[in-house]
Amino acid sequence: MYRKLSLVVATTLFAGKLLASETTNLGQIDIFENKNSDSRFKSNEISAEDMKLQEKNSVVDALNTISGLNTYGYGARGEQTISIRGFSARHSPVFIDGIAINVPSEGYVDLSNYTTFNLDKIQVTKGLSSPLLGINTFAGAINLVTRKPTKELEGSISAGVFSGDGKKTYINLGTNQGKYYIQASGSYLDRDYIPMSSNFNSNSNQDNDKRVNSYKTDKNINLKVGYTPNDTDEYAFNYINQKTEKGMPTDIFAVPPKGKQAGPYRQWDYSNKESFYFLSNTNFKYAYLKSRVFYDKYEDNMLFFTDKTFSKLNKNALPTPYDANTKGVSLELGEYDTQRNSLKLAFHIKRDTQEDNDSGKTYTKKMDYLSIGLEDTFRFTDNFRVIAGASWDKDKVKEANNKKPDINYGSEFDHASSNSFNPMIKFEYDIDETFNLYAGIAKKTRFASLKERYSYRFGKQIPNPELKPEKTINYEIGVNKVFENQGIKSVLFYSDVKDYIQEEIINPNAPKNDQVAKNNNIGKVKHMGYELEYFYSLSNTLDIDASYTRLLAEDRDNKVDIIDAPKHKVVLGTTYRPVKGLTTNINMQYSSSRHTDQNDRNKDVGGATIWNAKIAYEFVKGLTLDVGASNIFGKNYEYSYGYPESGRVIYSNLTYKF
Secondary structure, X not given: OHHHHHOOOOEOOOOOEOOOOOXXXXXXXEOOOOOOHHHXXXXXXXXXXXXXXXXXXXXXXXXXXXXXXXXXXXXXXOOEEEEEOOEOHHXXXXXXXXXXXXXXXXXXXXXXXXXXXXXXXXXXXXXXXXXXXXXXXXXXXXXXXXXXXXXXXXXXXXXXXXXXXEEEEEEEEEEEOOOEEEEEEEEEEEEOOXXXXXXXXXXOOEOOOEOOOOOEEEEEEEEEEEEOOOOOOEEEEEEEEEEEEEEEOOOOOOOOOOOXXXXXXXXXXXXXXXXXXXXXXXXXXXXXXXXXXXXXXXXXXXXXXXXXXXXXXXXXXXXXXXXXXXXEEEEEEEEOOOOOEEEEEEEEEEEEEEEEEEOOEEEEEEEEEEEEEEEEEEEOOOOEEEEEEEEEEEEEEEEEEOOOOOOOOOOEOOOOEEEEEEEEXXXXXXXXXXXXXXXEEEEEEXXXXXXXXXXXXXXXXXXXXXXXXXXXXXEEEEEEEEXXXXXXXXXXXXXXXXXXXXXXXXXOOOOHHHOOEEEEEEEEEEXXXXXXXXXXXXXXXXXXXXXXXXXXXXXXXXXXXXXXXXXXXXXXXXXXXXXXXXEEEEEEEEEOOEOOOOOOHHHOEOOEEEEEEEEEEEEEOOEEEEEEEEOOOOOOOEEEOOEEOOOOEEEEEEEEEO
């Protein structure tokens, strides 16, 4: 009787599991139980301490240290993000404190704009993500957990400089007074340019010293206020204001049309995001109530210039101001976790709105999303668990103004709607406290983004409002073993994909610059491989972490190359503390060659091994000076063809923590 009363509909956007008997950071999402030896490994989480130790100032750099994840860029847009097991960022939502922040039109996030200074940790789930997380968890999900104070007074203040005439400063202040807490964070990260590798040879589009048009400024303010009336309940309001201004380096290999310079020459005049979040957790005798209310506002503007001096605006290419917002409300009510069973039911809803200003006219697009998820964890024994569930997901276009009415579409595009049913099951078995096995299978879908459906891409693409969801069945088997001071983990994964969205050239016989494409559900794709991870820890003196990822991504119909999916990735990290107060860290990220154009093998880029090092010394309690370098050997490399990454960057920081 009581159990029936305690099984209630939960409404939340991307809600994760929270036991009623636990107190935790409200922004954290706990995928499945994570109580076994798997929690000792870093393949699903990176802490604030590790991000600071390795000088990972942006989220994209921090995530590049995790197995199965790879950095890639969006070329001329000057943006960078992360793929999970070879699937693009559109296939993996990014959350802040459990709330999705994917830009409405694009469906992905420029993670180079998100700094790590206000974060407590980053969580990553791959493949077998919980059906409670909501829509589009096709390949997994990423959650950025903001800080929460635990002491009466705590904080950190830091200032630093780095190559490229760069400056960095941040401050984190927090107080926890038992019944309430306040966390305030602010950061400023600025550079004039990206230094080029000494191995780079200049050409007409790029000199040997400074990457042209590569300036960048990031500003972030985060204020969190929480109320904790007892040991289990918590209510918090979170405000985030993030502003970015940056240049967009051009393709160094671009061949200009006859009589013109190469291009395009563009800058992000501004790229801003403002967020208002309310999160809560309330416990009752047999249930918990969790809520999330959110509103995200996005604004950006792209400017076009006539040449590489960036001194004169192009009169034939007007600025493209963009306004969008995402809003939703959520409640989650679930049963108390018993010794044998835990059942959760979730209902997720949100609306994305995009407004484009073109020649003085505003064009609006609106999309609604709905997801109902069910998940049950049943413990047959103390060592054997079965986690089963499913989600029903739906999208619905509510408004889609057409900038260029023609014979096919009038002033309004067709309003399409799609839905999908996504079951999953996972088995976990603990041989003992140090030895764990698991296996699972999950069906996932991804809805097409507004841009994929409706964008003309400056006349290079024909819209397709009827795009269907992409579908995959993800299979995964894993094993991990922890010894006294070391451990090893292995994961095998396979994704069988249908209706993959790929571009088709409509006029293949036309000159390349005149070709027009259209997105269609024509792909049959498989992604498969394995991840290996190892750690070693000797007291508080030496820590070693290593991982290797093997990935095979293929279009089964051999129509195109899968891009941004390197076959091999290696990550190494070593931290050594020879004496009290002195900490040294050496880390390396290697990714093999990759395709960066679906139809042109001449635009493949080679592999790169990037080494980084840092030395930090604590002079007095809380006061630390560090010096270090990233890409210490000055490797000349690219993630996207024609867009070289930074050469050697030397930095120094002074930090006070209390």
